Amino acid sequence: MSSVSNDKHTAILDAAYTLFGSGGFYETKMSDVAEQAGIAKGTVYLYFKSKEELFLAVTRRDCEGYLEQLETKLKAQRGLADKLSVIAEHHLFYYYERKQHTKLFFRAPNNNPELVAYMAYFMEQYMQAVVKVLVEGGGSEPELMAQSYIGMLDRLKMDILFDPSFSETDAHKRAQFAASLFIRGAMDNLHPFQGDKLAE
Amino acid sequence: MSSVSNDKHTAILDAAYTLFGSGGFYETKMSDVAEQAGIAKGTVYLYFKSKEELFLAVTRRDCEGYLEQLETKLKAQRGLADKLSVIAEHHLFYYYERKQHTKLFFRAPNNNPELVAYMAYFMEQYMQAVVKVLVEGGGSEPELMAQSYIGMLDRLKMDILFDPSFSETDAHKRAQFAASLFIRGAMDNLHPFQGDKLAE
Amino acid sequence: MSSVSNDKHTAILDAAYTLFGSGGFYETKMSDVAEQAGIAKGTVYLYFKSKEELFLAVTRRDCEGYLEQLETKLKAQRGLADKLSVIAEHHLFYYYERKQHTKLFFRAPNNNPELVAYMAYFMEQYMQAVVKVLVEGGGSEPELMAQSYIGMLDRLKMDILFDPSFSETDAHKRAQFAASLFIRGAMDNLHPFQGDKLAE
Amino acid sequence: MSSVSNDKHTAILDAAYTLFGSGGFYETKMSDVAEQAGIAKGTVYLYFKSKEELFLAVTRRDCEGYLEQLETKLKAQRGLADKLSVIAEHHLFYYYERKQHTKLFFRAPNNNPELVAYMAYFMEQYMQAVVKVLVEGGGSEPELMAQSYIGMLDRLKMDILFDPSFSETDAHKRAQFAASLFIRGAMDNLHPFQGDKLAE
DNA sequence: TATGAATGAGTTTTCATTCAT
DNA sequence: GATGAATGAAAACTCATTCAT
Numbered sequence: 001m002s003s004v005s006n007d008k009h010t011a012i013l014d015a016a017y018t019l020f021g022s023g024g025f026y027e028t029k030m031s032d033v034a035e036q037a038g039i040a041k042g043t044v045y046l047y048f049k050s051k052e053e054l055f056l057a058v059t060r061r062d063c064e065g066y067l068e069q070l071e072t073k074l075k076a077q078r079g080l081a082d083k084l085s086v087i088a089e090h091h092l093f094y095y096y097e098r099k100q101h102t103k104l105f106f107r108a109p110n111n112n113p114e115l116v117a118y119m120a121y122f123m124e125q126y127m128q129a130v131v132k133v134l135v136e137g138g139g140s141e142p143e144l145m146a147q148s149y150i151g152m153l154d155r156l157k158m159d160i161l162f163d164p165s166f167s168e169t170d171a172h173k174r175a176q177f178a179a180s181l182f183i184r185g186a187m188d189n190l191h192p193f194q195g196d197k198l199a200e
Numbered sequence: 201m202s203s204v205s206n207d208k209h210t211a212i213l214d215a216a217y218t219l220f221g222s223g224g225f226y227e228t229k230m231s232d233v234a235e236q237a238g239i240a241k242g243t244v245y246l247y248f249k250s251k252e253e254l255f256l257a258v259t260r261r262d263c264e265g266y267l268e269q270l271e272t273k274l275k276a277q278r279g280l281a282d283k284l285s286v287i288a289e290h291h292l293f294y295y296y297e298r299k300q301h302t303k304l305f306f307r308a309p310n311n312n313p314e315l316v317a318y319m320a321y322f323m324e325q326y327m328q329a330v331v332k333v334l335v336e337g338g339g340s341e342p343e344l345m346a347q348s349y350i351g352m353l354d355r356l357k358m359d360i361l362f363d364p365s366f367s368e369t370d371a372h373k374r375a376q377f378a379a380s381l382f383i384r385g386a387m388d389n390l391h392p393f394q395g396d397k398l399a400e
Numbered sequence: 401m402s403s404v405s406n407d408k409h410t411a412i413l414d415a416a417y418t419l420f421g422s423g424g425f426y427e428t429k430m431s432d433v434a435e436q437a438g439i440a441k442g443t444v445y446l447y448f449k450s451k452e453e454l455f456l457a458v459t460r461r462d463c464e465g466y467l468e469q470l471e472t473k474l475k476a477q478r479g480l481a482d483k484l485s486v487i488a489e490h491h492l493f494y495y496y497e498r499k500q501h502t503k504l505f506f507r508a509p510n511n512n513p514e515l516v517a518y519m520a521y522f523m524e525q526y527m528q529a530v531v532k533v534l535v536e537g538g539g540s541e542p543e544l545m546a547q548s549y550i551g552m553l554d555r556l557k558m559d560i561l562f563d564p565s566f567s568e569t570d571a572h573k574r575a576q577f578a579a580s581l582f583i584r585g586a587m588d589n590l591h592p593f594q595g596d597k598l599a600e
Numbered sequence: 601m602s603s604v605s606n607d608k609h610t611a612i613l614d615a616a617y618t619l620f621g622s623g624g625f626y627e628t629k630m631s632d633v634a635e636q637a638g639i640a641k642g643t644v645y646l647y648f649k650s651k652e653e654l655f656l657a658v659t660r661r662d663c664e665g666y667l668e669q670l671e672t673k674l675k676a677q678r679g680l681a682d683k684l685s686v687i688a689e690h691h692l693f694y695y696y697e698r699k700q701h702t703k704l705f706f707r708a709p710n711n712n713p714e715l716v717a718y719m720a721y722f723m724e725q726y727m728q729a730v731v732k733v734l735v736e737g738g739g740s741e742p743e744l745m746a747q748s749y750i751g752m753l754d755r756l757k758m759d760i761l762f763d764p765s766f767s768e769t770d771a772h773k774r775a776q777f778a779a780s781l782f783i784r785g786a787m788d789n790l791h792p793f794q795g796d797k798l799a800e
Numbered sequence: 801t802a803t804g805a806a807t808g809a810g811t812t813t814t815c816a817t818t819c820a821t
Numbered sequence: 822g823a824t825g826a827a828t829g830a831a832a833a834c835t836c837a838t839t840c841a842t
Binding site for chain 1: 807
């Protein structure tokens, strides 16, 4: 609880986030993490019992932050269209701001049941957040809809990660594109402007 | 190119596909591949220079098969809606038939530029195949559209991979869901029935 | 020498005795010793320079106690037979009372010259104590005799250590068995009842 | 089964016997064993799955050899006294010839149930071999007698191990000393010359 | 004195790759 | 071509010891 121990804990998570993210789980050595965090190898093990536990902690912190920020942003919006826009922006800008840490989500250790379980839990949470938005807007099959939207966004983020010339403006446009494509597609059972001032 | 050497080449690829796919790159040992292929460890190296090269070859064969089959199926269809349907079915059933080989695409070695390049190439090819369909149907931003569709499908496939109770019928429904959602979303710049006899 | 420091010194020795004894030298961590002693890890090093020194101190205290108690018990006896009996009882009951600490003597660190030297010194002392008894009884080769007796007892103790059902009565019988076997074997050059009131 | 593989297997056992014996289990590195055997580190693991397994194999080979040689020597003797003499000589000369490998029996890894079980098995076998000799000579409590004899010999061997000036003749004398001490001690229930020509 | 966070040397084991047969 | 015994680099993790507080 002391600020010192917290500092180190955070430093390790930050270092691991960077290295796991850019290099992947197997390619990252615990000694690299230690070095990047500016501490000794043994110290990492005072805070995290194993490399897998560290990876899980990094993933958890990242995912929790993702969902919390999304919730906050969604609360500031009234209308369905705005909310879907916010989701798209959040998804794309999250990666935009983390170009370095790309690989985290697809270069994980295999055969770690805890990690698999956590990722499933995260996806469920994310999906439910989207589902909630969709349900407020009315419409059937909200879960499939939510998954479709998330998948769309996840693919559209790829260029952001791999194309160095991708600008913030490009990301904005892409988010708007995704939101309108989805809203149009979902239109017959959604009421896009419900809750918007415009709609009143 | 002799039939004998070809036999072994194929046996190795098959073995590697099974093992990399179910266990992941790092979890699979070259000796396992050799054993599964029914040959000696050293022999693998007569056909593939390294583990990474083998992984790349497996990936390549898999992706090429994916695209070839897709092309064949697309040729049998006239209308845009049917073609988009075929794409969805192909994407979902490809994974449906390969539940065992789940991990191949997201448990690959990092930092292998050749692999990264090939995957980018594959995605480009896949996208262009979809783009071609969309362009025939008319409409703007075909590349973003294609990516959105592919992303949607890629997320919707997840339950297939992880939910053992997922049936063929479920997969069909899901493919149709994706196709209609996308078509509706894309409607203002696409002409869904163009090319269909019905549309004439 | 203050009572406080003495308390901790003793607490550490007690803790180390328990842990080294039941787990062995290599299996026991200094942090375990500290915890068992109810102090901090660093504190152990205020009292003992190293793990090996601690082990040596534990061994020393144990061996000294062994010899001191033996001397006391021997003083209470007059006759040779009684003295040999006391030696057997002491040897066997010492282990009987310390079943938990079995491993201390045969799970020690190697290559520690000081420890090797001390163990040799202890054996010499123990042997001389037995020799003294034998010499009083007359007879040749007292050192070989003493070693034989000690060896006999040391093997006979084994069941005590490893057989949980071994009772105090069993230990008594075994001690008597050893004493008579030895006395009979040594009879031609020993005068078994010399010094006993009965013998006068 | 090929002589080559057998050569290496033996070379590793020999190297391990020397190193474990002189340095102890924990003090011996697998890389030392490999070097001493003149092979690469990894090769050791082709023949023995782990350090513990190697230690067990070394112990087993040694103990089996001990018992086999003892049996052979005992078969060549008729009388009880001669047989007990042979046991003493075997016990002492076994160590005499293996001064370098002393520590094997008392510097073993802890907490290895397989090893503990094997050592118990070995002791039982050894004891039964002695018991068989004693029973042929008649007499009660043969197991305690056997243990006493073995213990005696085990202690008398110590000087052989640690005293570099100990000669073969010394070892002989010591063996004879042990045998006569034991025979005299056991005399009332044993018939020392039974089976000897002299006794007829 | 007492603490316990921090250190980093040290060892087992794995496995891709080689190469003599 | 085919084999599989041999290699040795590489990395996770432990734990005795130190030292700033």
